Amino acid sequence: MRQIEATSDTRGKESQPAASKEITGISPVLRKDAQHGRVYSYLVDTLATISFWTPVAMTQEVLIAGMTVEQSLKVRGISFVVSMVTARPYGIYRNKVFKLLRTTEESGQVKRYWTDYLAFSSFWAPLYAGMLAAGGGDHNQVIKASVACLFANTVTGRPFGAYFDWVRRKAGLRAAWQQNGNGQNKTQMKSVADKN
Numbered sequence: 704m705r706q707i708e709a710t711s712d713t714r715g716k717e718s719q720p721a722a723s724k725e726i727t728g729i730s731p732v733l734r735k736d737a738q739h740g741r742v743y744s745y746l747v748d749t750l751a752t753i754s755f756w757t758p759v760a761m762t763q764e765v766l767i768a769g770m771t772v773e774q775s776l777k778v779r780g781i782s783f784v785v786s787m788v789t790a791r792p793y794g795i796y797r798n799k800v801f802k803l804l805r806t807t808e809e810s811g812q813v814k815r816y817w818t819d820y821l822a823f824s825s826f827w828a829p830l831y832a833g834m835l836a837a838g839g840g841d842h843n844q845v846i847k848a849s850v851a852c853l854f855a856n857t858v859t860g861r862p863f864g865a866y867f868d869w870v871r872r873k874a875g876l877r878a879a880w881q882q883n884g885n886g887q888n889k890t891q892m893k894s895v896a897d898k899n
Contacts, residue, residue: 767851778838781834794867797879800821801880810880820861822864824856828849831848864879
């Protein structure tokens with residue numbers, strides 16, 4: 704009897720690590736996300752925002768709006784400070800827009816495109832106009848750059864969203880389309896299905 708009980712206990716202990724590994728493999732993104740706090744999420748979203756928009760915005764301001772390089776650099780300095788305050792709120796706002804419009808990984812490219820355009824334009828356009836004015840742009844320059852921004856967002860809105868999510872996932876955080884109760888991507892789901 705003791706031998707049988709010992710064998711049973713040994714099997715139970717051997718099965719526990721396997722089950723643990725399987726659970727860990729089901730949703731590594733959610734597991735990593737739980738390990739990181741708000742400060743980490745804040746730093747990731749801020750890095751993604753600044754690294755993407757600094758070269759894009761400078762090109763737009765100098766070549767399209769007619770601002771001098773000095774004016775553009777001044778605006779970038781203001782933008783850096785603004786991004787330190789607003790990048791994370793934008794990340795949260797974008798998550799909510801994706802959730803409100805029910806945009807997920809299974810959504811088509813067209814829906815993802817317009818979701819990102821709506822999220823970005825509705826959040827950043829007013830802030831951008833204010834930064835231009837604070838950076839020394841005159842009335843006409845602010846209008847030109849703001850209108851150019853809205854048109855530019857039709858081209859850059861979705862690439863920025865994809866880049867934003869790419870940086871997040873590389874850092875172990877969830878992408879916007881994973882906020883809708885679906886913490887697994889197709890690849891993870893497929894691997895779990897194959898195991899079963």
